[in-house]
Amino acid sequence: MTTTLPATATLHEQAARLDADDTLADLRARFVLPPDVVYLDGNSLGPLPAAVPAALDAVVRRQWATGLIGSWNAAGWWEAPLRVGDAVGRLIGAAQGQTIAGDSTSVQLFTALDAAAALRPDRPLLVTDPGHFPTDRYLADAVARRRDLEVLHVRPEDLPDLLAADGERVAVVSYSPVDYRTGELYDMRTLTRAAHDAGALALWDLCHAAGALPLDVDGLGVDLAVGCGYKFLSGGPGAPAFLYVARRHHTRLETPLPGWTGHTDPFALADSYTPAPGIARARIGTPPILSLLALEAALTAFDGVDLARLRTKSLSLTGFFLRCAGELLTPLGFTPVTPAEPGRRGSQVTLRHAHARGLAVALAEVGVIADMRAPDLLRFGVNALYTSHQDMLAAATRLRDLTEKADYDPSPPTQGPVT
Ligand SMILES: Cc1ncc(COP(=O)(O)O)c(C=O)c1O
Numbered sequence: 001m002t003t004t005l006p007a008t009a010t011l012h013e014q015a016a017r018l019d020a021d022d023t024l025a026d027l028r029a030r031f032v033l034p035p036d037v038v039y040l041d042g043n044s045l046g047p048l049p050a051a052v053p054a055a056l057d058a059v060v061r062r063q064w065a066t067g068l069i070g071s072w073n074a075a076g077w078w079e080a081p082l083r084v085g086d087a088v089g090r091l092i093g094a095a096q097g098q099t100i101a102g103d104s105t106s107v108q109l110f111t112a113l114d115a116a117a118a119l120r121p122d123r124p125l126l127v128t129d130p131g132h133f134p135t136d137r138y139l140a141d142a143v144a145r146r147r148d149l150e151v152l153h154v155r156p157e158d159l160p161d162l163l164a165a166d167g168e169r170v171a172v173v174s175y176s177p178v179d180y181r182t183g184e185l186y187d188m189r190t191l192t193r194a195a196h197d198a199g200a201l202a203l204w205d206l207c208h209a210a211g212a213l214p215l216d217v218d219g220l221g222v223d224l225a226v227g228c229g230y231k232f233l234s235g236g237p238g239a240p241a242f243l244y245v246a247r248r249h250h251t252r253l254e255t256p257l258p259g260w261t262g263h264t265d266p267f268a269l270a271d272s273y274t275p276a277p278g279i280a281r282a283r284i285g286t287p288p289i290l291s292l293l294a295l296e297a298a299l300t301a302f303d304g305v306d307l308a309r310l311r312t313k314s315l316s317l318t319g320f321f322l323r324c325a326g327e328l329l330t331p332l333g334f335t336p337v338t339p340a341e342p343g344r345r346g347s348q349v350t351l352r353h354a355h356a357r358g359l360a361v362a363l364a365e366v367g368v369i370a371d372m373r374a375p376d377l378l379r380f381g382v383n384a385l386y387t388s389h390q391d392m393l394a395a396a397t398r399l400r401d402l403t404e405k406a407d408y409d410p411s412p413p414t415q416g417p418v419t
Helices: 012-021 025-030 050-066 068-074 080-092 105-119 134-147 158-170 190-199 247-252 277-280 290-302 308-333 358-367 389-404
Strands: 100-101 125-128 150-153 170-175 201-205 226-227 240-247 348-352 371-373 377-381
Touching: 012 308, 012 389, 025 290, 050 068, 050 290, 080 100, 080 226, 080 240, 080 277, 080 290, 100 277, 105 170, 105 201, 105 226, 105 240, 125 158, 134 226, 134 371, 134 377, 158 170, 158 190, 170 190, 190 201, 240 247, 240 277, 247 277, 290 348, 308 348, 308 389, 358 377, 358 389, 377 389
Parallel strands: 125 150, 125 170, 170 201, 201 226
Antiparallel strands: 100 240, 226 240, 348 377, 371 377
8 A cells, every 4th residue: 555646547546556555455355245245334243254154163063062061161161251352352452361252332331331430439420422322321321320420421522621620520531432423533542641630530432443443452541441342343243342441440340240250259159249350350141152252253354464554454445435535426415524634534434415324225235335324424334354445436436326316215214223
């Protein structure tokens, strides 16, 4: 991605040259993708990694069918939440022993928010983004009710000022580095530091960042983080999520869901709860082994991948798509809402158009799978492990053609479930 292209090169020539220079192109073989589909929805549900079917087959036919209950020990099922947690930890910059995988993002978020508030017991405010994903906002409200706190909704760009003015009252700030609708990337370092300068804790939701860009939770001093396994990590529908808690908080970490597997001696089946040492105290109940082991196999798609290079390719793809949009789509009434500045862009491009829903449906019919968020945002998620510049151009070209010919239903029925 270092070739300089002549200013007169067509978008087709640019895409071909950028793909020819792409040293990560072979990674696409690590995924099973239908041949005629441009898949730009991996920020919602990652596609099937090629390693997963054989791994799951072995888990089911060998470990479960033959090994039966003995597989909890012999096949390492019991340790899977910690082992898979560490595998995710390597992608988010967490040294081992601080990340656990096994429950849903919503459950992990509840645990993280409540535990964070408990670590700052004398502070009455929980601060979160008014544009945060709904579950993050609902759970902040739920934890606030439970703990008699007040929730403040503050845009990320206004958070440093709020913390400077009123920070000593803030227990925890809960944000995502990437806005799930617009794809805008916020500066985790600045916001984490601002929280710490005020004595508050920083909790990050990494759903739209883990596996998409290099992260450094240890280096930034992040206190807690959560994220899901089914978006850029491609762990499969409903894949287990992860929870990171910085080691310095482990001894005081009080989970609101003290299940038996987080007990220091789970098989003693004791009358009262004594938390396990370390991140194991964030275990809750019997882990979803099939899903966990599918996620573990999926994560091998990242083996040997330098996340900084993946990020460079992702920015090249999203930057190129913004160029395509500028040339082909803005004249037709599309407005890019994702920042053009690379440092402010996650791994997604969002275009505003009044017929976003109808266009997403029509695009899928011509082999481009993207999605939309009501009322008018068309989202194109970019996973650089398997996406090419020619994919991005195909998406923009087909979208232009559909729009020019008005070849779509402007108000189709509401989409079924998407996550
Ligand atoms: C940013 C963010 N947080 C939380 C969630 C909720 O995750 P789950 O439904 O797996 O609990 C999602 C789901 O898409 C999300 O995008």
